[in-house]
Amino acid sequence: MAMLGKRRPARQRSGVSGLHKRTNEATPIATRAEDDAVAIERLAHDGRGVARSTNGKTLFVEGALPGERVEVAVHRTRKRYDEAHVRELLEPAGERVVPPCNHYGQCGGCDLQHLAVEAQREHKRRVLVDLLEREGIELPTSPGLLAAEPLGYRRRARLGVKVDAEGGVHLGFRARHASRLVDIQTCEILQPELSALIGPLRALLCELDAPRLVGHLELIAADAARVVVVRQLRDRQADLQRWRAFGEAHGIAVAWLLGRETPTLEWLGEAPSLTYRLWGGEGELELGFAPGDFVQVNESVNRAMVATVREWLAPRSGQHPLGQRLLDLFAGIGNFSLPLAADGAAVTAVEGNPDMVDRLHGNAGRNGLDIEALQLDLNDEAAVAQLVARLSPATVVLDPPRDGADAVCRALAERPVPRLVYIACDPATLARDAARLVHGGYRIVRVAVADMFVHTSHLESLLLLEHGAGQPLSQGV
Numbered sequence: 001m002a003m004l005g006k007r008r009p010a011r012q013r014s015g016v017s018g019l020h021k022r023t024n025e026a027t028p029i030a031t032r033a034e035d036d037a038v039a040i041e042r043l044a045h046d047g048r049g050v051a052r053s054t055n056g057k058t059l060f061v062e063g064a065l066p067g068e069r070v071e072v073a074v075h076r077t078r079k080r081y082d083e084a085h086v087r088e089l090l091e092p093a094g095e096r097v098v099p100p101c102n103h104y105g106q107c108g109g110c111d112l113q114h115l116a117v118e119a120q121r122e123h124k125r126r127v128l129v130d131l132l133e134r135e136g137i138e139l140p141t142s143p144g145l146l147a148a149e150p151l152g153y154r155r156r157a158r159l160g161v162k163v164d165a166e167g168g169v170h171l172g173f174r175a176r177h178a179s180r181l182v183d184i185q186t187c188e189i190l191q192p193e194l195s196a197l198i199g200p201l202r203a204l205l206c207e208l209d210a211p212r213l214v215g216h217l218e219l220i221a222a223d224a225a226r227v228v229v230v231r232q233l234r235d236r237q238a239d240l241q242r243w244r245a246f247g248e249a250h251g252i253a254v255a256w257l258l259g260r261e262t263p264t265l266e267w268l269g270e271a272p273s274l275t276y277r278l279w280g281g282e283g284e285l286e287l288g289f290a291p292g293d294f295v296q297v298n299e300s301v302n303r304a305m306v307a308t309v310r311e312w313l314a315p316r317s318g319q320h321p322l323g324q325r326l327l328d329l330f331a332g333i334g335n336f337s338l339p340l341a342a343d344g345a346a347v348t349a350v351e352g353n354p355d356m357v358d359r360l361h362g363n364a365g366r367n368g369l370d371i372e373a374l375q376l377d378l379n380d381e382a383a384v385a386q387l388v389a390r391l392s393p394a395t396v397v398l399d400p401p402r403d404g405a406d407a408v409c410r411a412l413a414e415r416p417v418p419r420l421v422y423i424a425c426d427p428a429t430l431a432r433d434a435a436r437l438v439h440g441g442y443r444i445v446r447v448a449v450a451d452m453f454v455h456t457s458h459l460e461s462l463l464l465l466e467h468g469a470g471q472p473l474s475q476g477v
Helices: 117-134 198-207 237-250 299-312 337-342 354-366 381-391 406-414 427-439
Strands: 049-052 058-062 069-077 081-091 144-146 156-163 169-174 181-183 214-221 226-232 253-258 264-267 275-280 283-288 325-329 346-351 372-375 395-398 419-424 442-450 460-467
Touching: 049 069, 058 069, 117 427, 117 442, 144 299, 156 181, 156 198, 169 198, 198 237, 226 237, 237 253, 275 299, 275 337, 283 337, 283 354, 299 337, 299 419, 299 442, 299 460, 325 337, 325 381, 337 346, 337 354, 346 354, 354 372, 381 406, 406 427, 419 427, 427 442, 427 460
Parallel strands: 058 081, 144 442, 226 253, 325 346, 325 395, 346 372, 395 419
Antiparallel strands: 049 058, 069 081, 156 169, 156 214, 169 181, 214 226, 253 264, 275 283, 419 460, 442 460
16 A cells, blocks of 8 residues: 655653654655644554544544544545544553564554553454444453464465665565565564564575566465465575575575466475364364465464364254254365364355365375365355355355455345354455345344454454244353
8 A cells, every 4th residue: 555644753751661663654644743642542443543533523543542632634635534643642541561573563564562462452453343233233241362472473474575776685574555565574463483484584685686577475384394485476596596595594485486376386395295184073174275375364263263163163952963964164175174074064155265175185185084075156156156056054154265256145135044253354344244144134142353363453253043933042142
């Protein structure tokens, strides 16, 4: 995104940190200061502070927290609201903390490091409740919380690479509201073994014959391997040998993702076994994946989500036992399908990507499980309805991408199933889809928020919905 404004450096009172720094980028309007201080009333869903300006318009203020008094500078004016940033922090909130990362406020990867972790999580609970209430949905209970360590949690990340006009090499993440890269030395939310590679990778990039041919680097931590995937735009054999030597020196696997239009993956050495483990049935399962496959970035929280879904769907007094058909839509490589199959479910797993269907088959075989894996366009409401009619599943599990599962929920509203678990990475599309399901006769009986992306405003949500007359089949949270 383009930079939203230009400003003088923020002044802070002694001992208060975490204000977002802004860079000298082109701005759509001239930055102006408010005449008086404003009081921050609450947090918006995206983590910005909300206040009223002196002219009565709503202000969205980056880096401000509820209860604070701040002097702001407006960097974008809209018809119904203005966007601003903190010029001076006058009265800090008790929940303001020192951000753990030195790059915070410049790097665009995190946006809530200035807020205490417990307060971040409470904010995410409120966001989910608020979005559902806007759709007329009142939850039966407060959302549960699935969380783990707040730092060192990401097991994969993509770093941008850029060579400037003077030949300087930059490695890092995009800046807040800008296309430029912020050079980073370490990343506090990356797993430490990945963060430790950033410095050596920058040094290697500076030694390459053609660093301009490197588009980005992806870092991946699997159970028994660390991987660097190099997005290589065009072949350069001398640099290939340097990357191969780098991998050998650091004990990591290196792959070139080579070409512009239809890139191909080439391992520079022996291809590693990329796997992660989950619990299912009586023991652990091993799921294989490839670079480019969707894998949840937070291993601990992903395990907690899978364990929660398993607990929610465990047989209760013979009601809808897992031995009946379970339909897993947007199944990926089997993150939920395989643990539930190990628990005794008869699983049909559906994906739109044929490579993921192959991976599902492979992972089922790797773990000695028998599941049916199908390819289907899950945006085709008629096709989904036909599948549901054919299988008559007792349970449906949904784990869609950020744009949600509109076609699936339309089909399930018309052809209801007894139980449905919805795992969402966007609470707004979840609220939209949940409203359709509730209007179709479903009721929400369990709910949880998963803090998959600590220090950001993003959240994962889990809902258990049930359909049918009488009392709910499940109780509690």
